[in-house]
Amino acid sequence: MPSVLITGATSGFGKAAAQRFAQAGWSLILTGRRKERLDALEKELAAKVPVLTLALDVRDSDAVARELGNLPDAFLPLTCLINNAGLALAPEPAQKVALEDWHTMIDTNVTGLVNVTHAALPLLLEHGAGASILNLGSVAGQWPYPGGHVYGATKAFVQQFGYNLRCDLLGTGVRVTDLAPGMAETEFTLVRTKGNQAASDALYSGTTPLQAEDIAEQLFYLATLPAHININRLEIMPVRQAWSPFAVDRDA
Ligand SMILES: NC(=O)C1=CN([C@@H]2O[C@H](COP(=O)(O)OP(=O)(O)OC[C@H]3O[C@@H](n4cnc5c(N)ncnc54)[C@H](OP(=O)(O)O)[C@@H]3O)[C@@H](O)[C@H]2O)C=CC1
Numbered sequence: 001m002p003s004v005l006i007t008g009a010t011s012g013f014g015k016a017a018a019q020r021f022a023q024a025g026w027s028l029i030l031t032g033r034r035k036e037r038l039d040a041l042e043k044e045l046a047a048k049v050p051v052l053t054l055a056l057d058v059r060d061s062d063a064v065a066r067e068l069g070n071l072p073d074a075f076l077p078l079t080c081l082i083n084n085a086g087l088a089l090a091p092e093p094a095q096k097v098a099l100e101d102w103h104t105m106i107d108t109n110v111t112g113l114v115n116v117t118h119a120a121l122p123l124l125l126e127h128g129a130g131a132s133i134l135n136l137g138s139v140a141g142q143w144p145y146p147g148g149h150v151y152g153a154t155k156a157f158v159q160q161f162g163y164n165l166r167c168d169l170l171g172t173g174v175r176v177t178d179l180a181p182g183m184a185e186t187e188f189t190l191v192r193t194k195g196n197q198a199a200s201d202a203l204y205s206g207t208t209p210l211q212a213e214d215i216a217e218q219l220f221y222l223a224t225l226p227a228h229i230n231i232n233r234l235e236i237m238p239v240r241q242a243w244s245p246f247a248v249d250r251d252a
């Protein structure tokens, strides 16, 4: 039975991915900080497939190494790692942002992703051909926008880290993909605005954002491609989202 480790399974893309992979009979290793949400997901899915939940913070490298180094044999070797846990904070201009918010994004989206990848690599290498690392990047990693500052930079790291991993993993059969979504309606904006539900609702209203299930479907597609195919980067936007022209500062 194939197995998938999903970070950030308590919400949004990660939760939808857990549901999608369970539907196809995969064993699930689900992580996140909110234990009560992991318990609820386990209750929902454990009748269908084996589920292991690990309440942990991806920023804690010791906890990540300890938990992933002691997975039960039934979940090994690991077929797929979905590095999904992440967040944006502080949508205001860089010059108004608290340094702590920048650190939190770097610690989670960069250091956390690296912690999990380092601990999971031996488990994926044991699987070899057909194994995948699916990293949640973002359009923000490729395209600059006001308020993107450190968030976009962390996602640029995710892309380049994945490309470099591919070089080192050549010959092992382990694939690496940067899945880079645009606007998707999850708890992402609620987190980014530190709990401003009205701001979150306003961002997604009057348009048709991606839904978590859309991304889960792409993750499942990537994980189940024939073993000789590696999609390096998959950027996906809602039809109703596109780029803006360059901004120009003019004399008053
Ligand atoms: N929604 C969007 O528009 C887009 C999102 N993305 C990326 O997709 C990923 C998922 O986002 P999305 O589903 O939208 O957002 P959500 O806020 O809905 O989910 C984020 C998940 O990450 C987990 N998480 C956050 N910090 C930590 C941490 N320190 N340790 C462990 N888990 C953590 C949360 O779990 P918990 O709080 O329980 O720990 C939660 O399960 C992120 O990497 C995001 O940057 C990329 C492009 C577009």
Ligand SMILES: O=CCS(=O)(=O)O
Pocket: 137, 138, 139, 140, 181, 182, 183, 184
């Ligand atoms: O990564 C999230 C999408 S966006 O807010 O940067 O467009």
